Amino acid sequence: MEQILRPIYQERASHPDTLGIILINRKEDALNLTNAFDSVLLIIVKDQECSIFTKHYMYGDKKMVMHILTEKRLKKWLFVGSHKRLVDWLFFGKIIFDRNEFLYKLRSELQEFPFFGRKIKTGIQFSKLIRRYLEGKEFFESGNYLDSYSHVVESLHHLGRLSIIDNGLYPEVTVWSQVKKIEPAIYKLYEELVMSDESLEKRLELLFLAIEFLINSRTQDAAQHILEIMLTQSSWTIQQLHEQEELSLYSTELEVFVEYLVEKEYILVEPTLAKSESVFHRNYVVDQQFVESKYNLGKI
Template sequence: MEALLRPIYQERASDPNTLGIILVEKREEVSPMTDTFDSILFIITSESNQPVYTKHYTYNDKKAALHIFTQKQLRKWLILGTNPKMVDWLINGRVVFDRNEYLEGLKQELYEFPINGRKARMGIEFAKLSRRYLEGKLFFEQLNFLDAYNHIIDSLHHLARLAVFENGMHPEIMVWKQVKQLDPSIYKLYDELISSEESLEKRLELLFLASDFLIHSRTKDGAQHILEVLSLKEFWTIQEIHEQEELKNYSVDLEVFIEFLVDKGFILIEKQPTKSNEIMHRYYKIKA
């Protein structure tokens, strides 16, 4: 189908805003990598009025999708990890146009995964993990086992992605295939949760016991980014933490993550007086 798509991407390549074009072909009969399409044209632009633009094409029994993203949108997805297909497309897709080696540099960055970017990604992932894990534990204590199961599955997925980051790699769509090779202990937890013949209550009970250690052992590394940011000054209000540029990507998980780190002793509470004799301001500081 590439011959049919060539005039389309050649036209886009002539646009000075186009930084790179990647062609992704379906590798399996039903491919999650290409959203079931036979071909994907993945185009990155320097700027656009629309950060995301999609168009579909068809020819006989074949179908193709055109996706145009700004480099700013792509960076956001890569930082937040909210679109894992991007990593697969960038690494495994075929480059058909590359202005000033933009894609070459981006792929090299993905392979090298600089430590600063990795720490931020691990922090965001650990924040999501802590929230889902704590909520799952609460549901379990309330005997809401199906809700607990749903949350612990999500928390295991975040734990799996964290393990991939620890190995200097980016999580892909089939993250459990990666984790089976990189960290068999996490894969075993996941496998036992979904395939064990024990009752759901017993499976969850055993998993919480095992997960506590795995999460505790990763807390220092998972919290490294946020603790480094908070070390920039002595005390913080929660509003100042929300407004700190590097921490904005933690989004709705930020306050739960802060409280998790308070509970673990990584962040300390500093009380300051208010106009009332009974209520105190609550400030945060890292443990020296």
């Protein structure tokens, strides 16, 4: 397959913006590794007009896909965890072009520093958990138990991913097999939800109590990333938070997370007068002493 794709990747390798190229071939014992294709050609570039560009090829009965993505998109996927196969591709794919050892250094960083990006990954997963939990509880309270059930499953999934990240590992596609070994208590909750003989209403009621406890116990750790960023200036509008490079990765969960942290008094609201005397802008601040004492930080 490499010979068939060589003209394609050689042409891409000649571009000065190309940082690295990885080839991933389908394996009989891991057919989903390549998302139903026989081969995946992953090309990382410094920059391009669109952050990801995809092409499909065929050769006889073989199917190939080429993904060209920017370095920024690559890092986003690593932090957010939205592309479940990416880490496998980076670890197990064959490097066929590597400008200035970009891919070699990235692999080494991922292997030697398993907590790379841990704070931001924890914050993002936790923000997703908060949204799912709150929406699921709202469905539950209105009697929409099936909708609530799907949100509880997602909540447990995010809790599972958090436990994996906490242990310096990378969430795999088969998250629950990892969680069973690492955090059996969360796995047990999942079993109780899907296998219990209790009524759905009763199962959900018990799960919400358990998830709420787990959320409260993880809040301080999950808030560290956003709080440390907020220390870099005295006051923030919600738009400024959205535009901050790392916080933008929280996407639609950012505002839900901010409101949750306001409720828990990790973030403070600072009203400032708007054009109308009766309306105020809602700005957000953090107490430096509070944050430094919570996380044992030095003088920032």
